[in-house]
Amino acid sequence: xxxxxxxxxxxxxxxxxxxxxxxxxxxxxxxxxxxxxxxxxxxxxxxxxxxxxxxxxxxxxxxxxxxxxxxxxxxxxxxxxxxxxxxxxxxxxxxxxxxxxxxxxxxxxxxxxxxxxxxxxxxxxxxxxxxxxxxxxxxxxxxxxxxxxxxxxxxxxxxxxxxxxxxxxxxxxxxxxxxxxxxxxxxxxxxxxxxxxxxxxxxxxxxxxxxxxxxxxxxxxxxxxxxxxxxxxxxxxxxxxxxxxxxxxxxxx
Amino acid sequence: xxxxxxxxxxxxxxxxxxxxxxxxxxxxxxxxxxxxxxxxxxxxxxxxxxxxxxxxxxxxxxxxxxxxxxxxxxxxxxxxxxxxxxxxxxxxxxxxxxxxxxxxxxxxxxxxxxxxxxxxxxxxxxxxxxxxxxxxxxxxxxxxxxxxxxxxxxxxxxxxxxxxxxxxxxxxxxxxxxxxxxxxxxxxxxxxxxxxxxxxxxxxxxxxxxxxxxxxxxxxxxxxxxxxxxxxxxxxxxxxxxxxxxxxxxxxx
DNA sequence: TTATATATGATTATCTATGATCGTTACAAG
DNA sequence: CTTGTAACGATCATAGATAATCATATATAA
Numbered sequence: 001x002x003x004x005x006x007x008x009x010x011x012x013x014x015x016x017x018x019x020x021x022x023x024x025x026x027x028x029x030x031x032x033x034x035x036x037x038x039x040x041x042x043x044x045x046x047x048x049x050x051x052x053x054x055x056x057x058x059x060x061x062x063x064x065x066x067x068x069x070x071x072x073x074x075x076x077x078x079x080x081x082x083x084x085x086x087x088x089x090x091x092x093x094x095x096x097x098x099x100x101x102x103x104x105x106x107x108x109x110x111x112x113x114x115x116x117x118x119x120x121x122x123x124x125x126x127x128x129x130x131x132x133x134x135x136x137x138x139x140x141x142x143x144x145x146x147x148x149x150x151x152x153x154x155x156x157x158x159x160x161x162x163x164x165x166x167x168x169x170x171x172x173x174x175x176x177x178x179x180x181x182x183x184x185x186x187x188x189x190x191x192x193x194x195x196x197x198x199x200x201x202x203x204x205x206x207x208x209x210x211x212x213x214x215x216x217x218x219x220x221x222x223x224x225x226x227x228x229x230x231x232x233x234x235x236x237x238x239x240x241x242x243x244x245x246x247x248x249x250x251x252x253x
Numbered sequence: 254x255x256x257x258x259x260x261x262x263x264x265x266x267x268x269x270x271x272x273x274x275x276x277x278x279x280x281x282x283x284x285x286x287x288x289x290x291x292x293x294x295x296x297x298x299x300x301x302x303x304x305x306x307x308x309x310x311x312x313x314x315x316x317x318x319x320x321x322x323x324x325x326x327x328x329x330x331x332x333x334x335x336x337x338x339x340x341x342x343x344x345x346x347x348x349x350x351x352x353x354x355x356x357x358x359x360x361x362x363x364x365x366x367x368x369x370x371x372x373x374x375x376x377x378x379x380x381x382x383x384x385x386x387x388x389x390x391x392x393x394x395x396x397x398x399x400x401x402x403x404x405x406x407x408x409x410x411x412x413x414x415x416x417x418x419x420x421x422x423x424x425x426x427x428x429x430x431x432x433x434x435x436x437x438x439x440x441x442x443x444x445x446x447x448x449x450x451x452x453x454x455x456x457x458x459x460x461x462x463x464x465x466x467x468x469x470x471x472x473x474x475x476x477x478x479x480x481x482x483x484x485x486x487x488x489x490x491x492x493x494x495x496x497x498x499x500x501x502x503x504x505x506x
Numbered sequence: 507t508t509a510t511a512t513a514t515g516a517t518t519a520t521c522t523a524t525g526a527t528c529g530t531t532a533c534a535a536g
Numbered sequence: 537c538t539t540g541t542a543a544c545g546a547t548c549a550t551a552g553a554t555a556a557t558c559a560t561a562t563a564t565a566a
Contacts, residue, residue, distance in 0.1 A: 002305040003523070005272065022543075032525045037544075053532065054543060124393070128381060131398060140377070140405055142395020142413045145384060152393055156413050160395045163409060256513070275553080285515050290554070306522060306553065 001132065006031070007039045014049050014056050021055040030112050030133045078208045078232045081253035083107040085230045086170055086206055092116060094167045097196055098126055100151035100189075101172025103206040105129065111136065120166055122157050122192055124150040146188070153188040158195040169200030175214035176207050176229075178242045181222035183215045190218035203227050209234025223248060259284070260292045267302050267309050269463075274308035277401070281438050281470070329359075331461040331485040334506035336360040338483050339423055339459055345369065347420045350449055351379055353404035353442075354425025356459040358382065364389065373419055375410050375445055377403040399441065406441040411448040422453030428467035429460050429482075431495045434475040436468045443471035456480050462487025476501060 001009075006029055013028065014020045022040070026033045044051045050059055083106035090096055092115040098104045100123030108126040111117060111133075118137040121127060124145060130138055143157030171193060175183040182205065184190050197203055197220075205226045212235055228249040235252070243250055254262075259282055266281065267273045278289045297304045303312055336359035343349055345368040351357045353376030361379040364370060364386075371390040374380060377398060383391055396410030424446060428436040435458065437443050450456055450473075458479045465488055481502040488505070496503055 002272065002307055002310065004303070004305045004310060033543085034526075034545090035524055038524085041545095124380065124384065127377065127398065131377060131403065132400065134400065138398035139407075139409065140393055140395045140398065142393045142405070142409065145380065145391040145393065147385065147387065150384065152395070154392075156392065156395065156416060159416060160409050160413060163412060286553090287516080287555090288514060291514090 011048050015058050019057040079103045079106045082206050082230050085251050085253040097166040097169040099171045100149050104170050104172045122152040153192050157192050161195040161199045164199050166200050168202045169196050171205050175216040177215045180215045182220040185216045187218045190220045193220045205229045207231050268311050272310045328461045332356045332359050335459050335483050338504050338506040350419040350422040352424045353402050357423050357425045375405040406445050410445050414448040414452045419453050421455045422449050424458045428469040430468045433468045435473040438469045440471045443473045446473045458482045460484050
């Protein structure tokens with residue numbers, strides 16, 4: 001995207017919601033905060049919007065809403081920390097496979113501002129998030145769209161996955177149990193996850209503590225298929241030991 | 254091609270998509286980047302477009318920028334009428350394959366409010382448009398994301414397509430010529446289009462008059478591979494005859 | 507024909523846009 | 537008020553784009 005285009009869209013973005021944070025713009029447009037500040041400065045000099053500490057507001061909105069910085073998403077806090085740990089595992093130019101799910105989605109967001117990578121995913125949501133990130137080679141597995149999760153499933157997805165071998169898989173789940181392993185509520189998704197595991201040299205499971213010791217409908221794989229588990233500190237010491245004894249590395253975010 | 258001619262086409266190219274990179278133009282017109290820059294400089298001095306670092310944008314693109322992809326329609330009217338005709342060809346519960354492109358995108362929009370259908374597409378833009386339409390079974394071919402068109406290309410897409418046989422294919426194009434057939438500026442897209450044709454029982458080409466009698470880089474198929482052409486009334490009588498004689502049905506929107 | 511003009515591509519030094527770093531400044535919670 | 541945190545702006549390095557220059561090929565003029 002050209003500088004002018006980006007600035008124009010940035011202006012539109014700000015106007016649509018009356019305000020925008022620098023960090024938000026940086027994420028949305030996939031450029032550094034330094035660049036966002038430069039852009040906003042130019043737009044302000046052109047009289048098109050107004051800078052504030054932390055972001056920008058439209059000229060009309062001056063005085064309407066002075067502080068907007070605390071609008072943070074606490075909901076995804078643990079997931080964000082897990083995602084951050086996961087991002088640390090990814091090296092430049094690697095080929096990573098991202099499962100669909102909220103935690104992997106957080107991870108995808110982090111990858112918008114990073115070194116060149118190839119990203120394969122069956123998550124339509126992640127594809128949308130990353131579609132303009134030019135440093136990323138983006139590959140969709142294809143498949144039938146499941147609206148509940150915006151993931152791509154079915155034989156097409158599985159067949160697509162069978163054509164590749166990726167460096168690292170980041171898997172999401174709805175249940176992790178020491179005996180039952182990884183489970184998910186939908187059969188088709190479970191099958192895709194299995195195909196993903198077959199296509200990966202290394203499997204990393206992202207799973208916040210709310211899903212630990214749970215089982216759901218469809219079995220994906222035993223715990224032993226997981227090389228690394230990233231979870232948060234809500235995990236019990238018992239379970240932690242059990243998992244480690246199974247030969248799975250555990251990272252606490 | 255003469256210099257004047259090339260500059261004229263370059264201007265048209267930029268206007269059609271609101272933007273173009275120097276590298277892109279260089280590739281498309283088969284001249285060096287130095288020449289593209291000289292051309293763009295002259296066009297800018299003539300006030301016909303605006304230079305940016307790395308390329309050029311139309312003057313209209315500066316100022317009001319509607320949601321990104323939608324506004325790059327120069328012949329939006331014709332395309333909508335063509336899309337409407339195309340929609341009439343689709344029957345309930347059919348399986349249709351939609352190519353990526355602005356005209357097929359218009360068609361996709363029309364299908365949001367219609368009878369149940371299965372839609373297969375390699376257009377990420379169409380997938381986004383239809384992702385919440387519950388009466389549609391949506392299938393992505395998969396593949397590598399091409400940002401210029403938000404289409405999915407590459408071996409994955411081709412392999413995915415090889416797994417199916419759809420009732421009707423709605424194909425877009427950048428050039429239709431009586432002798433050269435259907436052409437498109439990008440090799441990978443051409444290959445995907447070929448795979449689509451192989452996967453379809455019936456091929457319908459959507460093509461507004463601005464693309465008639467044009468050839469671009471990569472050959473997709475001869476005219477004879479097209480069962481039905483839908484175009485607008487801008488087509489010349491000569492060409493119309495020629496196409497009909499080739500055994501292709503023509504619908505004028 | 508020869509001479510000149512024009513268009514083009516290659517080469518390269520320069521410029522621009524960007525991201526990273528770091529000391530400074532502004533804000534809000536004590 | 538003080539203080540910790542986050543945003544800021546200045547500065548620098550770098551990749552990529554640009555403009556200037558030159559060589560060449562083709563077209564035009566003499």
